[in-house]
Amino acid sequence: MLSNQFILLILSSVIAFMMAVAIGANDVSNAVGTAVGARAITIRQALLIAVVFEFLGAAFAGGEVSTTIAEKLYVPDAFILESHVIIFIMIASLLASGTWLMIATYCAWPVSTTHTLLGALILLGSITLGKESINWDKVYSIGLAWLASPIVGGLLSYGIFKVIQLGIVHQQNCSKRFFVYLSLPFFLINMIWAFTLVNIISKLFHIALSRRAMLVAPIILSLICYAIFFMFFYKKYKKIFIDTFVDPAGLDKAFNSFMMITACCMAYAHGSNDIANAIGPLMAINQLLFNLPIQETTPLWVLLIGIAGVVIGLLVWGHRVIETIGNNITELSSSRGFAASLATAFTVLLSSHFGYPISTTHTLVGAILGVGFARGIESLNVRMIRSILLSWTITFPAGGVIALFFYIILKYTLSSLLVF
Numbered sequence: 453m454l455s456n457q458f459i460l461l462i463l464s465s466v467i468a469f470m471m472a473v474a475i476g477a478n479d480v481s482n483a484v485g486t487a488v489g490a491r492a493i494t495i496r497q498a499l500l501i502a503v504v505f506e507f508l509g510a511a512f513a514g515g516e517v518s519t520t521i522a523e524k525l526y527v528p529d530a531f532i533l534e535s536h537v538i539i540f541i542m543i544a545s546l547l548a549s550g551t552w553l554m555i556a557t558y559c560a561w562p563v564s565t566t567h568t569l570l571g572a573l574i575l576l577g578s579i580t581l582g583k584e585s586i587n588w589d590k591v592y593s594i595g596l597a598w599l600a601s602p603i604v605g606g607l608l609s610y611g612i613f614k615v616i617q618l619g620i621v622h623q624q625n626c627s628k629r630f631f632v633y634l635s636l637p638f639f640l641i642n643m644i645w646a647f648t649l650v651n652i653i654s655k656l657f658h659i660a661l662s663r664r665a666m667l668v669a670p671i672i673l674s675l676i677c678y679a680i681f682f683m684f685f686y687k688k689y690k691k692i693f694i695d696t697f698v699d700p701a702g703l704d705k706a707f708n709s710f711m712m713i714t715a716c717c718m719a720y721a722h723g724s725n726d727i728a729n730a731i732g733p734l735m736a737i738n739q740l741l742f743n744l745p746i747q748e749t750t751p752l753w754v755l756l757i758g759i760a761g762v763v764i765g766l767l768v769w770g771h772r773v774i775e776t777i778g779n780n781i782t783e784l785s786s787s788r789g790f791a792a793s794l795a796t797a798f799t800v801l802l803s804s805h806f807g808y809p810i811s812t813t814h815t816l817v818g819a820i821l822g823v824g825f826a827r828g829i830e831s832l833n834v835r836m837i838r839s840i841l842l843s844w845t846i847t848f849p850a851g852g853v854i855a856l857f858f859y860i861i862l863k864y865t866l867s868s869l870l871v872f
Contacts, residue, residue, distance in 0.1 A: 463543070463866075464539075468733065476769075486715075486718075492707070510723040511723075534581055542733040544856075545733060561839070564811035593808070606825075616790070641717070643671065644720075646671075714793040717797035721812070725812060731757065734757070
């Protein structure tokens with residue numbers, strides 16, 4: 453006969469899976485929506501990219517964010533003295549977040565999974581445990597990261613697209629067009645993949661690197677790769693890019709291949725940050741139920757629950773938010789989608805490195821707005837932007853209110869299972 457702990461763990465796993473399905477339906481669309489909207493990849497390709505790179509991101513770069521959600525949001529005493537209450541808070545927050553995400557997906561709103569979950573955990577924790585149980589320093593630092601991430605994403609995408617627009621698409625000198633102005637986008641792509649490679653190697657071989665080393669090593673590696681790439685590229689493609697005039701419209705289409713790369717970067721970045729919203733609470737529940745020590749790495753079975761849910765959600769319902777992200781904010785060509793997704797991936801990976809659970813949604817929308825401003829404010833769908841901002845405003849309190857509703861139901865229906 454199953455013990456009460458196992459019954460609660462199975463229930464929590466099912467709810468975490470449902471939350472992951474909601475993330476796939478709403479949030480993973482952020483990772484591939486720009487590439488699909490720019491018609492650089494198909495839905496099938498998007499699904500394959502999501503499966504592979506979301507898993508890699510969650511497995512190799514998501515530990516810091518999962519730990520923040522599972523262990524650092526509440527003060528340590530709360531985990532010792534109020535562990536039973538925290539278990540119900542985590543379950544209710546997962547239920548609330550999944551419910552709100554499904555409502556938002558039905559309305560085609562690209563809302564933030566992170567804001568929904570943390571709204572539930574913070575507001576419900578304040579009500580049930582008291583304000584003193586919340587680690588407010590961590591909450592404030594997360595709040596600052598929330599404010600900064602769409603601004604950074606927007607500024608970065610604005611700069612990347614301006615370089616592409618003025619220096620590549622409208623530049624008549626083919627040598628300058630490629631070797632000078634394409635340097636910035638290529639350097640950022642190299643930075644992302646160098647950071648990813650260093651992260652994976654350090655995790656696989658248990659190499660302890662400081663945060664400073666984790667930032668410096670990718671810069672050095674990307675500079676080496678960058679130099680080797682341009683040496684090879686110059687020899688092989690000199691005739692094409694220097695001696696031959698390349699039509700600007702055709703050059704913009706050439707960004708389709710780059711969009712495939714940035715879609716992979718986006719999926720990896722999203723996996724490193726947002727899948728933690730489903731599996732972070734499940735990690736905490738597992739530790740509290742069985743009095744386990746703090747885990748530095750996410751258990752494989754927890755990761756698989758998150759990935760499976762995400763893939764199913766993207767496949768069944770992800771097209772609704774992909775349409776909003778890809779087509780309804782501003783018209784996306786390959787070069788515009790490239791600038792937005794590259795800026796977002798860079799910002800989200802940096803936040804994951806420091807353990808901040810930021811919103812991929814907000815960062816990406818900020819990046820798409822940056823591209824829109826670079827083209828001129830008249831290119832923006834102001835009505836859609838207003839609708840998105842309204843959904844963002846109500847997301848945080850909505851998570852808390854719905855979580856309180858589920859907490860009351862759980863407390864009066866499942867309290868007997870907490871006796872073990």
